[in-house]
Amino acid sequence: LPLPGPGPGAADRRLLGAAAGRPRRIDATTVNPTGWRMRQCLDFIEIRLLKHSGRLVPLLSEGMTPLAADRELFASETGNGVTGYVAATGRGYLCPDTTRDPRYIEGAADARSSLTVPLVRHGTVIGTLNVESPKPNAFDRRDQQFLEIYGRNIASALTTLELLEAEKVSTATASVEAIARELALPLDDIISDATTALDRYGGHDEDIVSRLRHLLDRAREIRGLIRRAGTAILPENSRASRPPKRLADARVLVADADETIRGAAHQLLEQQGATVETARDAQEAIALARQSPYAAALVDIRLPDLDGYESFRRIREVQPGVPVILMTGFGYDPTHSIVKARKEGLRTVLYKPFHVDRLIEAVEQAIRSPAPAVTPDGFPPAPSLDRPGSCPES
Numbered sequence: 001l002p003l004p005g006p007g008p009g010a011a012d013r014r015l016l017g018a019a020a021g022r023p024r025r026i027d028a029t030t031v032n033p034t035g036w037r038m039r040q041c042l043d044f045i046e047i048r049l050l051k052h053s054g055r056l057v058p059l060l061s062e063g064m065t066p067l068a069a070d071r072e073l074f075a076s077e078t079g080n081g082v083t084g085y086v087a088a089t090g091r092g093y094l095c096p097d098t099t100r101d102p103r104y105i106e107g108a109a110d111a112r113s114s115l116t117v118p119l120v121r122h123g124t125v126i127g128t129l130n131v132e133s134p135k136p137n138a139f140d141r142r143d144q145q146f147l148e149i150y151g152r153n154i155a156s157a158l159t160t161l162e163l164l165e166a167e168k169v170s171t172a173t174a175s176v177e178a179i180a181r182e183l184a185l186p187l188d189d190i191i192s193d194a195t196t197a198l199d200r201y202g203g204h205d206e207d208i209v210s211r212l213r214h215l216l217d218r219a220r221e222i223r224g225l226i227r228r229a230g231t232a233i234l235p236e237n238s239r240a241s242r243p244p245k246r247l248a249d250a251r252v253l254v255a256d257a258d259e260t261i262r263g264a265a266h267q268l269l270e271q272q273g274a275t276v277e278t279a280r281d282a283q284e285a286i287a288l289a290r291q292s293p294y295a296a297a298l299v300d301i302r303l304p305d306l307d308g309y310e311s312f313r314r315i316r317e318v319q320p321g322v323p324v325i326l327m328t329g330f331g332y333d334p335t336h337s338i339v340k341a342r343k344e345g346l347r348t349v350l351y352k353p354f355h356v357d358r359l360i361e362a363v364e365q366a367i368r369s370p371a372p373a374v375t376p377d378g379f380p381p382a383p384s385l386d387r388p389g390s391c392p393e394s
Contacts, residue, residue: 044108044132047154050075050087050125059127068107075125081105082116083128090125092117092144096137112136117147119155126155176230177267183226184266184276185259190219191277192284199287216291223275245273246364250295254278255285255311256327257304261352265298268356269363282306282314290318296366298350301328301337308337312346323366325350 044063048056054074061069073080075087082093082103095114098104104114111132119127129151133139198212252274254265262278269276277292279285282303289297297315301308312324326338329352333339338349347369348362 044111044134046083046107046130047119047127048073048083048087048130049119049127049158056080056083056087056128063132064107065109068105071105082114083130086116086118086128087125090118090120092148094139094141094144096139098132098136108132108134110134113138115139115143115147117144117151119151119158121155121159126158129154173230176226180223180226180230180270181263181267183222184270185263185278187219187223188262188278191216192279192288194219195291196284196287199290245271246360247367248273250274250363250367251293252276252363253285253288253294253297253315254299255280255282255297255303256300257281257302258300261300261327265359268359272360274363280304282311285311286314286318289315289322294319294322296323296325296363298325298327298363301326301333301335307335308333309335309340310337312337312341313344316344323347323369325362325366327352327354 046064047060049059050056056073058069073084076084077088082095085103086093093116095101095104098112098114112134113136114132116128116130118125119129194212194215247269252269254262254276256262257280266276277288279288282305299311303311308326315324325348326341327350331351348366350362
């Protein structure tokens with residue numbers, strides 16, 4: 001924290017002028033006394049940041065007692081000392097004698113006077129800056145003006161740090177997403193091929209079965225490692241502030257012959273916390289459903305080997321109760337798969353191309369909602385009409 005020292009140095013004058021936002025020449029007799037006193041107080045300084053909750057979090061504490069450094073303070077005019085008062089009012093506070101001021105709460109041991117100013121950015125208080133002295137009446141109004149100028153410098157520096165941290169978070173997230181996107185379908189191919197082999201040849205050779213299961217576990221572990229690495233490289237405070245994801249911990253199966261659709265499903269659903277595994281045809285999807293539990297399955301009605309109804313029925317056979325969502329392009333259904341599947345409990349149909357929000361909403365509803373009762377005519381109750389702008393369910 002560089003402060004102007006004694007002497008009429010040009011660098012000192014430029015520093016104070018820049019801090020004030022006015023690159024002008026300041027007379028040395030104005031700078032020196034205040035700069036000298038401020039320099040003596042750098043051994044007793046505290047900076048706190050104001051959070052949205054109103055809590056004042058210590059950022060820097062030098063020379064304060066351990067109790068003071070760890071003290072929980074909030075922006076409030078009462079009960080939170082001078083620091084809480086300054087954060088709540090946005091006004092600086094000069095305490096000439098700590099023994100006579102009821103607002104003062106001990107900071108530095110044996111402090112007799114203190115000066116506290118708000119850190120202000122774009123008219124908003126973002127924290128506080130406090131200095132203390134073992135001498136009474138150690139500060140005056142010139143010191144307060146100086147510290148307010150210095151506080152603006154600190155607020156500006158904190159803004160720069162926040163921008164750098166945001167850039168770091170954005171870059172880290174983009175890098176991890178790019179790695180996950182490139183590995184998603186190759187890992188799916190490994191999982192699908194190993195599962196199909198396990199489904200067909202399981203029971204014939206225990207050694208082969210053991211190796212296939214190990215291969216499946218390792219492929220899935222790689223996907224988990226990528227996620228954990230992505231979280232680990234983020235700054236700790238950004239991890240805590242991230243909003244909860246709508247599909248957190250849900251495993252979703254997607255069966256579609258179109259590689260673009262499978263890749264998009266990975267990207268869109270995994271952004272909401274889901275674990276996605278994809279199949280290229282119905283047999284792969286059925287094998288995956290037989291070997292692993294899924295919270296929901298999205299199945300195209302025109303897979304290369306089975307139509308939508310047969311895919312729907314067979315997946316439900318090997319994993320009863322799993323919500324299956326059928327997908328179709330522009331409502332094209334030559335085999336009437338949707339009508340037949342609805343008789344057996346189909347609730348949701350996605351019409352390609354579908355909106356991202358509609359996809360997330362459909363999967364979320366499928367996971368959260370219980371299986372519908374079937375009416376006497378063999379159909380589940382008709383779903384409610386879609387809101388404007390979303391795709392119809394049937």
